Amino acid sequence: MFERCVIRGTELAPARFCAPLAGYTHSAFRRLVAELGGCGAFWTEMLAARQILKEDFDQSPWLRRCPKEGLVVFQLMTRAGDPLDRILGRLDEQGVKAVDINLACDAWTVRQQQAGSALFENDTAMRQVVSDARRLWPGILTAKIRLGTQRPGWEQRFEQRVRFLAEIGLDALVLHPRFFEDKFKRRARHELLSWAASMTGLPLIANGDLIEASQVEAWAQHLKPACAIMIGRMAVVRPWLFATWNRSLPEPVDPARIWRRLLDYILEDFPPPVALRRIQMFSKYFSANFKFGHGFHTELANAASLGELRERAERFFATSPSLVQVPSVSGL
Ligand SMILES: Cc1cc2nc3c(=O)[nH]c(=O)nc-3n(C[C@H](O)[C@H](O)[C@H](O)COP(=O)(O)O)c2cc1C
Incomplete structure (x- = not known):
């Protein structure tokens, strides 16, 4: 399962991706995973969009890349008013192929900047940021979302946003099916993927609580609407996870x-x-x-x-x- 997928004409194999984790999926970690066999694509940890204008792409511990990493999706923590033309222009100049907009992070410091979950909740600002990004960025453009805030009407708000993201021409959507306030409590509700898929033809990337091949097989029914899966915490615990995915335990790792x-x-x-x-x-x-x-x-x-x-x-x-x-x- 999840051997390959195609996003905006780019074939990604395996369709098992490494999630963005602030403080963890820096370039040193990505080099390690790449050296162990790699994965279908890496998401950088969220990058303060304006900071991109000041960083040295050869030296920055977040932006440095090595060819073995394959596709690296640069995740932006951005908000309305950021100079996306210059930010995306800089990424393009540096040969970046894919950008993700963080609409999921509920950390106080991120919300305070009207980014992450705060941007998801502010429909006007979200529409502005995403449509500007789509207009300015010809490469792969994705967004990472949660279910929203669990207040009455969350289903409509979620649907409204997902439909917008599809209409504006995003290339894929990463769905971590928890509410913002769940943080990591309760479980990821992958059974909602088919509902999300019914709203849009967008390729969905399922994320949350996925830890190994046999579990993903066991959850196949729920995960079927997704074109790919994304793994976060377990990839940090086991950087060899992607490389040993289809082999049985115990793994030949030191x-x-x-x-x-x-x-x-x-x-x-x-x-x-x-x-x-x-x-x-x-x-x-x-x-x-x-x-x-x-x-x-x-x-x-x-x-x-x-x-x-x-x-x-x-x-x-x-x-x-x-x-x-x-x-x-x-x-x-
Ligand atoms: C320490 C930590 C840092 C995270 N940083 C980010 C981030 O920078 N951007 C983002 O979209 N999600 C971030 N997340 C959420 C993960 O990408 C992922 O959605 C979440 O961990 C669920 O997937 P998992 O169960 O496979 O870990 C972070 C999660 C953790 C635990």
Whole structure:
């Protein structure tokens, strides 16, 4: 399932994509996943749209790309009034092929800027931003949405927006079927995909709580209306997930080697204090692979320097820690 899909004439295989995760799906992480075998497409973590005008695309830890990554979709945190002509012009100059508009993030800092979920809720502003983006961007254009806010009439508001996004000529829609206020509580309601698909011919990309091949097969009935799936947290826990998708567990992976590799890549991209924080954040997710992973996470989270962090990680790996069969991402 989800072996390939075509979006705006571009064939993407497999149709299994890496989700945007702020603080995690930076270029170092994408290089690691690409080196392990890659995925159908990567979404960058959300990028403050105006910042794009100031960044150095060869140096920025968020914007740097390597050819092995394949299609990288640049996700914009944007709002009405942003100079999209210049922002999208810059992306085009830099050879970017695909752009996504974040209409889903409910973080306070994002809402405060009238972006993410606040933009989704403001119909006028959303229409302006998306239609400007479509007019200015000839490449692949997608948006990432949730269900909206669970107030009476949410179904109509959702439908109105989805129909607009299709009419304006978006190329695909990423649907994480939770309400904004759910954050990560309750489950993703993939059973609503067929309802969403009934409103539009837009290719849908299903996202939320997807963790492995057998589960995706088991949910095939609900996921069938989607052309592709997108995986977030479990891809951070298991950067080899896409590469080993169709093979049975246990997977032939050496977690210590993968952790060290990511540390090397993070150190290539980020200055040391930021690198320390980034590997600590990653290690929280990565620790879900281990039977006694909590200790690994707290030991590393309390490391005061990169040297200490490395020493603590190596001490842990030297114990040949047992892996769990299927890690849990709940609470992460
Ligand atoms: C730490 C973290 C950061 C995230 N950052 C973003 C982001 O920058 N842009 C976005 O659209 N979604 C973001 N998300 C949401 C994910 O892309 C995804 O929709 C969500 O995690 C559900 O998918 P999953 O169950 O496969 O993780 C983030 C989620 C987490 C946990």
